[in-house]
Amino acid sequence: MRMLMVGAGGIGGYFGARLLEKGEDVTFLVREGRKQKIEAEGLRVDSRHGNLHLHPALLTKTMQAEPFDIILLSTKAYQLEQAIEDIRPFVGEQTMVLPLLNGIAHIEQLVSAFGEDAVIGGLCFIETTIGEDGSIVQTSPIHQLVYGERSGERTARIEQLKAHFDGTKAEFVLSDNIDQDMWHKYMFITAMSGITSLMESPIGPIRKLSSGQTAIRSLLDELEAVMTAIDAPIKTGISSIQFDKMNSMDDSMKSSMQRDMEKGQGIEADHLQGHLIDKAQQVEVPVPVLETVYTKLKLYEANKDKQE
Structure with missing residues (x-):
């Protein structure tokens, strides 16, 4: 399953790094400056659950790639409009869009942009920050990502996603009531x-x-x-x-x-x-x-x- 993490900051960078650590096919969509820094120094995670130093696949919005199976969004709400435009080239007919934003208003925006079926539900509980050297610093015991079909169904695609999330060195929880x-x-x-x-x-x-x-x-x-x-x-x-x-x-x-x-x-x-x-x-x-x-x-x- 090809996964695209939008950004390599505290949330997307952390969960993407954990999935990459497991061996999943993860690419990060980043700005040019962040791309150059990661290419030069790698993606570093300083965590109480284990440190990481990785060299992930990177994309910028001007580069081309085939549609991804799932795109995880963890931007701030005021960055969402631009993020939607940035990921459009990478969204195909079967792409799932998994937002980790706080709040609820972003769901309507994403559905309007990509359709009702494309958008699944998600949230996370984690405390992270970006260190002065650009590393991701994660100090809290909780590093949980919760996801699920907004209908509550156990669809084939959500079960497939679960198979890829399970076994990651972070807590990925499939919810049957993600809307609530x-x-x-x-x-x-x-x-x-x-x-x-x-x-x-x-x-x-x-x-x-x-x-x-x-x-x-x-x-x-x-x-x-x-x-x-x-x-x-x-x-x-x-x-x-x-x-x-x-x-x-x-x-x-x-x-x-x-x-x-x-x-x-x-x-x-x-x-x-x-x-x-x-x-x-x-x-x-x-x-x-x-x-x-x-x-x-x-x-x-x-x-x-x-x-x-």
Whole structure:
């Protein structure tokens, strides 16, 4: 099975490297500068699960190749439009597109671009960063990728994909309810990124305050109310499950959005919080905490644009 990883950053680079380590046919679609660096120095992974130094096959968007069997996308939401155009030449009639983006709005964009059947569901749980030398640094015990047909079916193609994913030195999990899994992660990441970015603090100090507990709980309840009103496939009472999960995290845990803001980088405010505010307005569900979070994020974006 020919696999194309879009990018060789923290997520695509890590999971692609693990698949390559296993012996799978993996190619990385990268920018010219990244291509030159990897060609010169190799692709390095520094991980608590074992380090890697590989010399993978590389493509740029100007190069030609036959369509791939599966394309894994792990870009930021604001990079998705360009990524869609970059992969068009490599998508054939039988190509599966597996997105690992946070949120849910990207599914509609991908279906519009490549068709309903091409897009399968996916998400991942991993904490990675790119080191100063360009290596992928992975420090958390969790390195999980979850995937499945959005219909929940065990199709022949998903079973074939499972055969190629199984045995990799990372946790690849085939889900029979990936649609629900994606919505549940969407709720969690929207709340976690929102509350830590709003308060400019790791989760620990926030939840040690009774007012912080109230803010977290209120935001999760708002998210569940909106998702319930739009008939999203979530479990009843999922906000309580997410609340307990957030209270069990390490005190020092920050969201990737908060880290991006600290570095002055782009954020996914419209894709995460903004998308749910749009849905809330359509079904007339009040979301004052979510709107407060979104206001903070949009002010950050406005100030960032002025400085550029």
